[in-house]
Amino acid sequence: MNTPSFNIAAVERDTGLSKDVLRMWERRYGFPLPSRDNHGERCYPADQVDRLRLIKRLMDQGHRPGKLIATPPDELTALMPHRSKQTPPSASPETGELDELLGLIKQHDAAAYQQAMQQRLARQGLQRFVQDTVAPLTQLVGRRWEDGDFEVFEEHLFTELTKRLLRQAIAALPGGPRRPRVLLTSVPEEAHVLGLLMVEALFALEGAECIPLGTQMPLLEIGRAAEAHQADIVALSFSAAFPQRQIPGLLQQLRLILPGNAALWAGGAGVARITRTDDARLLTTLDEAIAALASWHLQRA
Template identity: 25%
Template sequence: MSDKANPPGDTPRYPIREVSRLTGVNSVTLRAWERRYGLLRPHRTPKGHRLYAREDIERVERILQWLHRGVPVSQVRELLEQPDAPASARPGVDDWASQRQQLITAIEALDAVRLDDLFNQVLALYPAHVCIEKLWQPVINHLEERWDDRLGAALQRRALEAFLRTRIGTRLYHANPQAGPLRVLIAPLPETDGPLWSLLAALLLSEQGHRVQLLDAPLSPQELTLAVERLGADALLLTSGKAEKPDLVKRQLPRLADQLGVPLALCGPVARIRAADLEDTRVAALGDDLPAAASHLNALLAETASDRDQR
């Protein structure tokens, strides 16, 4: 059965799963934009199924452009209805700044109920890559600068890790059976303080349609080789918020990359700090901007898949 649905005498129409694939916005968020804010008006079949025209897809892309500029979703409709509104226009209130402060307050207060509300609310209204770029990554960068060895810092970090491990693990459990064929194995490096970077990377790559296997504790290079083989991974992504030891970065990881039959990539501060050390190796240093890192990894996966098809 084709993913497209074309009502007789009408322009091509697309089911919600296809719009989600084309735009990167999950179906829950698309429905929320329609119900809460009237941003979309899909055609309905007699059975009530949503069908979207090409104009609807273009509208989703314009919505994403405004969201990336920091415009709250509640104010996007007004801008969409002003076709002459300049691309640089934005409201005076930065909704993301407010949400970042609320999230920091909830984490520092160990307020699990508020944290759960914020997590669910933002992911219902925004794609995961927008949430990570505008909310989660700035908050974690801010907290890691403050945590260091302060009393209570370890408690805040571990509580946040436990929260995200549960919520993101649940999402992976439900998303993986419906995901595409490519599998990404994610694991932290030994010196990192915890799996925060791995967890956010897992959330992002899952939204982009990959099957994600998340390991939240470091493994030796030998164990990673075995994990890639046994789990059938198409790429191995290692994360760290630290620089990691020179021997690991300069010798062990390049050797591991030469042995694996799939791409080996790093993301997080380690990939920014150690980029120069990896220039002449098969290890891909993706940097510490998670959405940009995911785009780079997707390109590596596409290249690998193309090479396999040609064999």
């Protein structure tokens, strides 16, 4: 019987592990062990892709790859944290409503999820919807994924449906002259986009002109875009999964590339444990992002 296999580009997209890392592990550790197709290209069986995905999740939790690769597959799952079983959240009406929304994702009922979210948006307004619904939902999904309660395709469904809703809400905001001009993006290897969309929605409500560039933008291109758009602020998002030790160096590099009059802001869970940097303003919460924008307006009033 034919078993599904995946080329190296597909494995890179699926697991978040670069092609160079996959080849290096193959040489150094003897895993993964791809076969070769008729053209000599690597083909990875599904069970190896599943194991690689789990290894990447554990690496994001701080485990070392060499030790993980040497660990038998059935023991890898036991290493995953189970927060919901150790520290169950206290019951509240709001928690229950969020659980119901995630239940629709687990039931794979995209239409019902969209309808429920649209109703919450109409009831709460865009700012409260972002801060009280989308932000905590995103955190819950991340925890459920780490606990193994959410499949990868379910996390992707949540992300895509929520992205669609936020973009529609942002597009419906009134136009007109806006300041500051904020360039929103992320660096290479940072593919999470919901944080950027949440900030874009809140900044647009506060009168900013937001220029979204999507994710994984090369540093030189960020610099060119900031100059071309005459950006007042370049805002980057770093998720908790991004290697924290790389962030200060990236911010330092980007600061050297950006025009001198463009401020550099970095936000998200990835910067939460960085105590200080002279190269960027660090924003660990959405409230801090709103306060930073208000401060920008006050300085130019």
